[in-house]
Amino acid sequence: MKKKILVVDDDRAHARMLDTLITDWGYEVFLAEDGDRGVDMVQSQAFDMVLMDMKMIRMSGMEALGLIHEYNPSLPVIMMTAFSSVDTAVKALKIGAYDYLTKPIDFDKLRLTIERVMERIFLKTENKTLKDRLKQERFHHDILGKSQAMATLLDTIQMVAPTDANVLVTGESGTGKELVSSALHENSPRKDHAFVRINCAAITETLLESELFGHEKGAFTGAERKRKGKFLQADKGSILLDEIGEMSLGMQAKLLRVIQEKEVAPVGSDQSTRVDVRVIASTNRDLKAMSLAGEFRQDLYFRLNVVSIDIPALRERTEDIPELALHFLEQFSQKNKKDVKGFSPDAMDAMIRYEWPGNVRELMNAVERGVVMARSDYILREDLSFIQPDPAESGSLESGLENYSLSEIEEKTILSTLAAAEGNKSETARRLGITRKTLLKKLKQYGKA
Known part of the structure; x- marks a missing residue:
């Protein structure tokens, strides 16, 4: 496949000249008439590099570069600039431009620069920059991300962690x-005590009671010795009740008593023991809706x-993906x-x-597979597990669409995506x-604007 180059220049004659020249060198060229259009095109399709003028009418090259x-x-991104703007071009390098060329463009230098990019020399520099930035911006506990959503999340953790309040994650x-x-535990005054985790969905109701509260010897068949439960193990520390939404109503009642009374009674015992535990519960279910439907105790909620x-889901903070x-x-x-x-540019573009649907865990698995499958120094688009064959290339249609026209399929796709995006x-x-x-x-054509 031909490598794709986006030329962003509001001088139409100059842009057409570059189009003809670069096309003759064997590349596929796309034109954008100003910086804002260039940004839109980068967000709507994958390119291998961008050649962009510094001065444009609607949006400057510097602003477009940042976006x-x-x-x-x-x-x-390679910037094109007049000799009088070289200082500005140097500033562009500092904020992420790969290189700059002065006008009038030296064609030999342009071709050499493009070839260097296509040989992926740029990848070493770009990935080193990102890795360095990653080390500088890495949040505590390996919670990564520079998006506003993650900044808000971390602020909340920092405010809540020092308290003793129960937390629903x-x-x-x-x-x-x-x-x-x-x-939350490691930033709390309880950090020097135990942080005990238990998956409520992975254990049957009978065993879950024993796991949480402990049991006496002979309390049930197989109870050959006394056992301390998770709540006692977490005394003065914290306990994570993962997948709390899967807990039965009967167990919810017993858990509620422990949280209210701050004491546990092992299975088979009439004696209760005081415990000082911070409870953190987590779930991917809507507990509020479940409580209204009678599927989860409202008082426990x-x-x-x-x-x-x-x-936030990973698709809501795509700027954190790199x-x-x-x-x-x-x-x-x-x-x-x-x-x-x-990563190659098209691999990174595909990830963005x-x-x-599997969020950070799926991204982690995809990268691990990419590392294992990589046949070169860089992970390519085809090394990523989530990449599916293009239906247009395979000639197959999704079941049920064979009887619709192309325009009808387009309308159905757009409206269903709009609905999915609420x-x-x-x-x-x-x-x-x-x-x-364009959307x-x-x-407007469908009467839905």
Whole structure:
């Protein structure tokens, strides 16, 4: 496949000249008439590099560079500038430009620069930059991310951790609920005492009572010796009740008593023991809705939900993906004794665009597979496990669409994506890989604007 180069220049004659020249060198060229259009195109499709003018009417090259690198830090951008703007070009290098060329453009130098980019020399530099930044910005307890959503999450942890309040940690599977729970304990006055974890969904109701509260010798068949339960093990520390939404109503009543009375009675004993435990519960279910439906005790819900921390899904903080991916890359390269240096631009672009239904856990698994499968120094798009064959290339259609026209399929896709995004047009445009302007135009055609 031809490498794709985006030329961003509001001088149409100059842009067409570059188009002709670079196309003759064997590349596929796309044109954007100003910085804002260039940013939109980068967000809607994958490119191998960007060649961009510094001075443009609607959005300067410097501003566009910042937005492009905020979206995809791995994408190399070469700036074009007049001799009088060299100082500005140097500033562009400092904020992430790969290189700059002065006008009038030296064609030989341009071709050499493009070839260097396509040989992926840039990857070593870009990935080193990201790794260095990752080390500087890494949050405590390996909670990674520079997005506003993660900043808010960390602020909440820092405020709540020093207190004794019970905390309900919610979020989709794979978002890092156990990591957040651990951060709450380790930043609390209880950090020098035990942090005990138990998965409520992995143990039957009978055994769960014994696991949580302990049992006396002979309390039931197989109880050959006395056993201390998780609550006593966590005395003066914290306990994480993972997947609390799977606990039966009967066990919920027993748990509520322990939380209210701050004492436990082992199975088979009439004697209670005082315990001082901070309770952290986590779930991917809507406990409020379950309590209203009678599927979860409302009084227990209120006891657990003194403070609620909701972890955003990875698709809601795509700007964190490069840092997370590089963190896992370094981790799994060492584990598998492979010297994988980074990701190709189209691989990084694919990761940014993907929905990640399995969230950070799925990203971690995808990067580990990519490291194992990498046949070069860099993980390529085809090394990523979530990449599926393009239906347009395979000639197959999703079941049930064979009888619709192309325009009808387009309309159904756009409207269903809009519904899935709960009416958020910016999010819908991002998921579809089109600009918001294009989306609004389409919705107007369907009478849905």
